[in-house]
Every structure is written in structure tokens, then in C-alpha cells.
Amino acid sequence: MSREKATSRRRFLLGGLGLGVAGVGALVLGWGVLPPRQRLNGSAPLPVQDGAVALNGWLAIQTDGTVILAMPRSEMGQGVHTALPMLVAEELDVPLSSVRLIQAPMDKIFGNVAMLTDGLPFHPDDRGRLKALAQWTVAKAARELGVIVTGGSSSVKDGWGPMREAGAAARAMLVGAAAALWQVPAAQCRTQNGEVLHPDGRRASYASLARHAASIDPGTPALKLPADFKLIGQPAPRRDTPSKVNGSARFGIDARPPGMLYAALQLPPRLGDTLASFDAAPVLALPGVRKVADLTAALGRRGVSCVAVVADTYWRAKTAAAALPVRWEAGPQAGLSSESVLADFGRLLDSEAGFAYYSSGEVEGKAVQAMRQVSAEYRAPFLAHAAMEPVNCTAQVKNGKVTLWVSTQAPGIAVDVAAKVAGVDAKDVAIEVLLLGGGFGRRLEVDMVAQAVAIALQCDGAPVQxxxxxxxDTQHDMYRPAALARFTARLDEHGRIASWDNKSVSGSITHQFLQRNFGLPGAGPDKTTAEGEFDMPYEIANQRIAHVIADSPVPIGYWRSVGHSHNAFFKESFIDELAHAAGQDGIAFRRAMLVRHPRHLAVLDAAVAKAGSPPPGHAHGVALHQSFGSIVAQVAQVSVENGDIRVQRVVCAIDCGIAVNPNIIAQQMESAVLFGLSAALGGEITFKAGTVQQSNFHDYPVLRMGQTPEVETIIIASAEPPEGVGEPGTPPIAPAVANAVFSLTGKRLRSLPLRLA
Known part of the structure; x- marks a missing residue:
């Protein structure tokens, strides 16, 4: 299929799906009756070498018994290069140490289905047929799209089925090969540590059986029951730790193809400015400078107007780019300010009803109108991603072929954009996905890929980094959206919430992402704008949760926990506010609204019990939130020292379904808490006259070691399938801290970042 036809089909499906938001009904007719695309065998054999034998599209057996596993997900510190091999090793009955990873080819079987199905705007409590039909249809469409992407805390959730099935199918084939060789029933054989064994003492290694096994039909092998797991559930050490400790780990910025040049950019000083002119002569005279290039035309909608300088070292490219005389033409956002954005949000909340994501009962019915009313308004700022590894990409365009070396969460999208910029077919783009020094959603974007390829086109076949x-990075990010939320609730005579009316406003990430990366117009609701508000577990009879999408002049993108990152702060702070208004303890207040949610109640109780009582001069704040399928409760122990908020300890309880690797879960809870705490205490991007006011870690701070609290994680035992882990620990920390601050000081902080002065 040509690149044009493949792109057209992807655009059609994405347009119909809205990335899991809209248009489900149109896909059901005709196409919907066909069986879903299988995810075991690829469109081409798994590329292997040195005598290895592929048993399906995911794995192969080498002559020494090593298991080669195709890895479609990016490792950015979340531990998937350990957790996902555990799924295969468990079903295949091999030691985890015997599994070696290779980068998965660009094949639809590796597409992330779970990430798209999780984008549907249904309440977690919804058990209706429409939800089931929508999930089935979107999952089917996601298999057709085959978008290889890492995000949405979906890697283990998405791999839970197909990767275990790949291991189980290979095991069945190897058992079948041994049974045929020994002329015994397959049911008499068992597997252990990379061997097939028979009760009479005969045994054969997987390596010796692989070639014969490749021709055996595995049928539909049964997956192990949780009671039979030997590896899943164990705290296996992270496989990437040694290389990161000894310095041998290769991140995107470590790419060093022979003959590589370096490039640096001069980007517009204000949002929306365009390049008017530049004088290359003074810069071309500097030592080592090879080229100065205007990238505006080559990038089109895929990037901001900019100019690049290419040199033989990065320092020379960077200093030359900074010295380049450039004249910029002011764009329509030259007068933009943070104040004007929030003022516009306020006007929209005053004038627009918004899209109701969830409603029940009558929030303004006669039965509640005479009850006590409590109202509040909360706000959150734009946030940068601030990943430790600088934004980078290495590209080479030579003889009609493109090669990429890049740390990306979206290799499929990166290949597509590289092909478009270079004017080649996607099959002529090779990509090596290296380790990510932090992703957090920033590396779902491919602007740096488009820029690197546009530069490489002008470098006569030399690779350029x-x-x-x-x-x-700080001033040209795709930021976490700013948001404004209004709440009105009514309390009955017993201090219970009788009605809950919540309306918020922000830009739509999904609308912008579709436009930037697929050329699709943003339309319809966007679940990410209201997630964490409309899907709360609290049992309130009368609810209305709506959201108004504002046209955002600021580029916005997915940020760790996306809409949950601020909506949890809004919702859990207001819950605490209502508890205080009702004269009740915040924990008891929540418990009373979780009668039909025993998993949420168990998580809350576990965190509270572990936290105990705060020491003198400290206070506890509590928050409970569900995101990415996982339920998290946090208790923050807080003190105020010389007017500064200090978080001393955080107890974090999580129910994420089956715990594939408890160590990784605990690490991710710690990481998520610290990431969220950085934002809660200091994260803020502000605009003045169209210019971002922050520039580096001195004015966009991240948590320092001396500010880091002790984080204790409790993992609730569960037999449910795994859910997300990388992001759910972030949303509850801001409201937990804010609620503790109120308990200490009596000051209700309704804006992020949290500041007492």
C-alpha cells in the first residue's frame, strides 16, 4: 500500500474515532461485523539473525536458548522494559534473564489498543451496552490503526493479553515439537526454565526444538491462572538499572553515527512570531559553522517558524545560533498574557453551558434549592514538562532514505512525519528508539523529528543531531493546559452532599494534537479535559459535570496524568471544603460516599491506617482519586516553616489490579508523587506580552533532594487485570497537601502552585 493510501485510511479512522472520543456509530456498520485483527503474527516475519527462529510476531529463540522479544514500548524510567518481558517469560517458562529485547518493527500488531479505548468518555461505574459496544469498536479500530505509542499508563495493560498470548503460543509450539519427537501426548509434557520435560526423564532445550516448533500450529493455548504465576507478582530488579549506573545506557542524545554534525535553533522570542529575515554571513564566517537554514517552509504546520545553524560541534552550533542576526515579525499572540487567558476562561464559564460529561438527578431541583449552598472557584496554570534529557533528535537523509536516532514515545508518528518532511515513503524511514531521559508526554510530540529531518535534508547526506x-524547551513546550473550575454544592440537614454542579474550562489537548500530528480538525468533546471530574466515585444523587473547550492560543500537550493532574486538585479540594462546611472529618465524609465502592474504600482505609497520627506541628491531608484504571489514596504529612510549605511524608496506597512487579509500582508511586509535588509547590508557566516568563530551573523549579519527602507505598492485593501505574500517583498529591495546609493554617488554597504568601 502506498504511503498516501495508508495515510488516508489512518486519517479516516482517526477522524471517525476522535482518538476514542466520537464517531463510534459510523464504524459499526459493515466494517464492524468483521472479526478484529489478530495481534500474534505480524504482516512480515520477525526480523532475526544468527540462526534464531521466530515462533510468532513477538518472539524468537536463539541457538543458545536466549529469547528474543520485540519491544514496541519506549523505556522512559517507568520500567516497562522489565515488566513487559516478565509477561512473556511467565507464560514461556523461561528465566527473565534469558530474555533479550529488540526494537519492534513498524507492524500493526504492536499498536497500542488500550490507550485508545481508555480515551472513551464513559464513567467507570457504567456497565451499559453502549459502553461495551463503544469499547469493542474502538479496540477493533485501534488494531487497524496500529499506532505504536507509549503513553496513558497503558503499556502493561495493553501487553497483558497479547504478550502473554505470544509466550503461551510459543510454549505450546515447543511442547508440541517435543511431543512429536518423543511420540508422546503433549499433555504429558511440562516446561521449566527453557526446557520441555517428560516424566520418564527425557528433556529438550527450547533451542533444540525451535526449528521444528516453528511449523506447529499452537491453536488457542490457555493462559496461566494467577495461582500458577511464578514470576508475575515478584519484585524482579529493573533490567535497565546496571547500564544507567555504569553510564553505558544510550539515550537519544547519546547517538553518535559516523560523520555526525550538530544543529541548534533560534526560535521566535514570542508566541506566534514568524521569521521575517536573517543575515547568515556573520555566522557562516565563524569557526566550524557549515550551514544556516530557514526551516519555516519545510515544517509547515508541523512546527514554529525557526532558523537552524549546523556546525561541527554542538557548542559552535549553539553559540552561532544565539549570535545569528534575526528579525521577527509579531504574530497575533503578541499581547497574550496569563491574566487575559484566565479572564477569557471566566467569560466562557459565565456564558457557556459546556458539554455535560456526566449528569444524574436534578442539581437545581426544588428538593435541593432550599438547602445550604457552598461555592468555590479553583484554577491551575500552564505547566512545562521539564524532562531532564534535553529535546533532541538525530537524523540522516541519504540516497532517498531517512534514518532517525531519537528518544520518542511515538515512533510510528515519528516515522510518518519524517517521511512527509523528507518526501519519501514511510517504508524508507528507519528508526532507532533509544532510552528516554524523561517523557511525561513531551516526547509524544514529534516537532523535534520534523526539525531534524528538515535540517538533514540540507546536509548532503551527513547525519545531524x-x-x-x-x-x-521551557519556552517552546506543548504545555499542560491552564484550567479554571467552578463548583456549587448543596448540603442537606445531615451535612451530606445533596447536589454537585461542576463546570470547568480549558483548551483541548486532543484537538491540538490531532491537528499538529495528523492534520485533522479538532471537533467534539475531549475526555481529557474533564477526566478526574466527571468520573469520580462519590455517591451523590444529583450531579452535573460539564466542560467548556476554549480555543487555546498557547500550544498544549499531554502531560503526566493529563486532565487528572489539575482536576483531582479541584475535586478533592472542594470535597474537603464541603466536609469542613458540614462540620465533618474529611476522611469520614469520603467514606460515607463510598458505600458501593469497596475497592476505593479499601484503598482509602489502607492509606489512612498506615499514616497514623501526625506529630505535633504537622497536619495530615487526604485525597482519593482514580485515574488510568487505578485507585490511589494519599495522606500527606505537612508542616509550615517560615511561611514555606514542607511535605515531610507521603503515604500512598494503590489498587492497580494484579501487581506485575511490586518494586516497579513502588518506584512509580514515588516518582509520580515527586513529579506532582514539584508542580504543586512551584510549577507555573506564565505569559506576558506573548512571551513565556520562565526559562530554566532557577525560575521553573523541580523538587530538590532536600525537599523530598519520605514516600511509603501500599499495594492492595487484587485479582483484577493490571491497570495504569506510571501516572495515577501524580493527581492526588496536590489536593492532599492543600488539605493539610488548610488543617494547619485555616487558609484554603484554591490556586496552583500552592503558596501561603
């Missing part, structure tokens, strides 16, 4: 400065 583009590196952004920290200041450019």
Missing part, C-alpha cells in the same frame, strides 16, 4: 537548549 539537533539539540534544544533548556531555555528553548
Amino acid at each position: 539537533l539539540v534544544w537548549t533548556r531555555e528553548q
Whole structure:
């Protein structure tokens, strides 16, 4: 299929799906009756070498018994290069140490189905047929799209089925090969540590059986029951730790193809400015400078107007780019300010009803109108991603072929955009996905890929590495959206919530992402704007949760926990506010609204019990939130020292379904808490006259070691399938801290970041 036809089909499906938001009904007719695309065998054999034998599209057996596993997900510190091999090793009955990873080819079987189905705007309590039909249809469409992407805390959830099935199918084939060789029933054989064994003492290694096994039909092998797990559920050490400790780990910025040049950019000083002119002569005279290039035309909608300088070292490219005389033409956002954005949000909340994501009962019915009313308004700022590894990409365009070396969460999208910029077919783009020094959603974007390829087109076949400065990363990010939320609730005579009316406003990430990366117009509701508000577990009879989408002049993108990152702060702070208004303890107040949610109640109780009582001069704040399928409760122990908020300890309880690797879960809870705490205490991107006011870690701070609290994680035992882990620990920390601050000081902090002065 040509690239044009493949792109057209992807655009059609994405347009119909809205990335899991809209248009489900149109896909049901005709196409919907066909069986879903299988995810075991790829469209081409798994590329292997040195005598290895592929048993399906995911794995192969080498002559020494090593298991080669195709890895479609990016490792950015979340531990998937350990957790996902555990799924295969469990079903295949091999030691985890015998599994070696290779990068998965660009094949639809590796597409992330769970991430798209999780984008549907249904309440977690919804058990209706429409939800089931929508999930089935979107999952089917996601298999057709085959978008290889890492995000949405979906890697283990998505791999739970197909990767275990790949291991189980290979095991069945190997058992079948041994049974045929020994002329015994397959049911008499068992497997252990990479061997097939028979009760009479005969045994054969997987390596010796692989070639014969490749021709055996595995049928539909049964997966192990949780009671039979030997590896899943164990705290296996992270496989990437040694290389990261000894310095041998290769991140995107470590790419060093022979003959590589370096590139740096000069980006517009204000949002929306365009390149008017530049004088290349003074810069071309500097030592080592090879080229100065205007990238505006080559990038089109895929990037901001900018100019690149190419040199033989990064320092020379960077200093030359900074010295380049450039004249910029002011764009329509030259007068933009944070104040004007929030003022516009306020006007929209005053004038627009918004899209109701969830409603029940009558929030303004006669029965509640005479009850006590409590109202509040909460706000959150734009946030940068601030990943430790600078934005970078290395590209080579030579003889009609493109090669990429990049740390990306979206290799499929990166290949597509590289092909478009270079004017080649996607099959002529090779990509090596290296380790990510932090992703957090920033590396779902491919602007750096488009820029690097546009530069490489002008470098006569030489590879070129583009590196952004920290200041450019901070001032030209796709930011976490700013948001404004209004709440009105009514309390009955017993202090219970009788009605809950919540309306919020922000830009739509999904609308912008579709436009930037697929050229699709943003339309319809966007679940990410209201997630964490409309899907709360609290049992309130009368509810209305709506959201108004604002046209955002600021580029916005997915940020760790997305809409949950601020909506949890809004919702859990207001719950605490209502508890205080009702004269009740915040924990008891929540418990009373979780009668039909025993899993949520168990998580809350576990965190509270572990936290105990705060020491003198400290206070506890509590928050409970469900995101990405996982339920998290946090208790923050807080003190105030010289007017500064200090978080001393955080107890975090999580129910994420089956715990594939408890160590990784605990690490991710710690990481998520610290990431969220950085934002809660200091994260804020502000605009003045169209210019971002922050530039580096001195004015966009992240948590320092001396500010880091002790984080204790409790993992609730569960037999449910695994849910998300990388992001759910982030949303509850801000409201937990804010609620503790109120308990200490009596001051209700309704804006992020949290500041007492």
C-alpha cells in the first residue's frame, strides 16, 4: 500500500474515532461485523539473525536458548522494559534473564489498543451496552490503526493479553515439537526454565526444538491462572538499572553515527512570531559553522517558524545560533498574557453551558434549592514538562532514505512525519528508539523529528543531531493546559452532599494534537479535559459535570496524568471544603460516599491506617482519586516553616489490579508523587506580552533532594487485570497537601502552585 493510501485510511479512522472520543456509530456498520485483527503474527516475519527462529510476531529463540522479544514500548524510567518481558517469560517458562529485547518493527500488531479505548468518555461505574459496544469498536479500530505509542499508563495493560498470548503460543509450539519427537501426548509434557520435560526423564532445550516448533500450529493455548504465576507478582530488579549506573545506557542524545554534525535553533522570542529575515554571513564566517537554514517552509504546520545553524560541534552550533542576526515579525499572540487567558476562561464559564460529561438527578431541583449552598472557584496554570534529557533528535537523509536516532514515545508518528518532511515513503524511514531521559508526554510530540529531518535534508547526506537548549524547551513546550473550575454544592440537614454542579474550562489537548500530528480538525468533546471530574466515585444523587473547550492560543500537550493532574486538585479540594462546611472529618465524609465502592474504600482505609497520627506541628491531608484504571489514596504529612510549605511524608496506597512487579509500582508511586509535588509547590508557566516568563530551573523549579519527602507505598492485593501505574500517583498529591495546609493554617488554597504568601 502506498504511503498516501495508508495515510488516508489512518486519517479516516482517526477522524471517525476522535482518538476514542466520537464517531463510534459510523464504524459499526459493515466494517464492524468483521472479526478484529489478530495481534500474534505480524504482516512480515520477525526480523532475526544468527540462526534464531521466530515462533510468532513477538518472539524468537536463539541457538543458545536466549529469547528474543520485540519491544514496541519506549523505556522512559517507568520500567516497562522489565515488566513487559516478565509477561512473556511467565507464560514461556523461561528465566527473565534469558530474555533479550529488540526494537519492534513498524507492524500493526504492536499498536497500542488500550490507550485508545481508555480515551472513551464513559464513567467507570457504567456497565451499559453502549459502553461495551463503544469499547469493542474502538479496540477493533485501534488494531487497524496500529499506532505504536507509549503513553496513558497503558503499556502493561495493553501487553497483558497479547504478550502473554505470544509466550503461551510459543510454549505450546515447543511442547508440541517435543511431543512429536518423543511420540508422546503433549499433555504429558511440562516446561521449566527453557526446557520441555517428560516424566520418564527425557528433556529438550527450547533451542533444540525451535526449528521444528516453528511449523506447529499452537491453536488457542490457555493462559496461566494467577495461582500458577511464578514470576508475575515478584519484585524482579529493573533490567535497565546496571547500564544507567555504569553510564553505558544510550539515550537519544547519546547517538553518535559516523560523520555526525550538530544543529541548534533560534526560535521566535514570542508566541506566534514568524521569521521575517536573517543575515547568515556573520555566522557562516565563524569557526566550524557549515550551514544556516530557514526551516519555516519545510515544517509547515508541523512546527514554529525557526532558523537552524549546523556546525561541527554542538557548542559552535549553539553559540552561532544565539549570535545569528534575526528579525521577527509579531504574530497575533503578541499581547497574550496569563491574566487575559484566565479572564477569557471566566467569560466562557459565565456564558457557556459546556458539554455535560456526566449528569444524574436534578442539581437545581426544588428538593435541593432550599438547602445550604457552598461555592468555590479553583484554577491551575500552564505547566512545562521539564524532562531532564534535553529535546533532541538525530537524523540522516541519504540516497532517498531517512534514518532517525531519537528518544520518542511515538515512533510510528515519528516515522510518518519524517517521511512527509523528507518526501519519501514511510517504508524508507528507519528508526532507532533509544532510552528516554524523561517523557511525561513531551516526547509524544514529534516537532523535534520534523526539525531534524528538515535540517538533514540540507546536509548532503551527513547525519545531524539537533539539540534544544533548556531555555528553548521551557519556552517552546506543548504545555499542560491552564484550567479554571467552578463548583456549587448543596448540603442537606445531615451535612451530606445533596447536589454537585461542576463546570470547568480549558483548551483541548486532543484537538491540538490531532491537528499538529495528523492534520485533522479538532471537533467534539475531549475526555481529557474533564477526566478526574466527571468520573469520580462519590455517591451523590444529583450531579452535573460539564466542560467548556476554549480555543487555546498557547500550544498544549499531554502531560503526566493529563486532565487528572489539575482536576483531582479541584475535586478533592472542594470535597474537603464541603466536609469542613458540614462540620465533618474529611476522611469520614469520603467514606460515607463510598458505600458501593469497596475497592476505593479499601484503598482509602489502607492509606489512612498506615499514616497514623501526625506529630505535633504537622497536619495530615487526604485525597482519593482514580485515574488510568487505578485507585490511589494519599495522606500527606505537612508542616509550615517560615511561611514555606514542607511535605515531610507521603503515604500512598494503590489498587492497580494484579501487581506485575511490586518494586516497579513502588518506584512509580514515588516518582509520580515527586513529579506532582514539584508542580504543586512551584510549577507555573506564565505569559506576558506573548512571551513565556520562565526559562530554566532557577525560575521553573523541580523538587530538590532536600525537599523530598519520605514516600511509603501500599499495594492492595487484587485479582483484577493490571491497570495504569506510571501516572495515577501524580493527581492526588496536590489536593492532599492543600488539605493539610488548610488543617494547619485555616487558609484554603484554591490556586496552583500552592503558596501561603
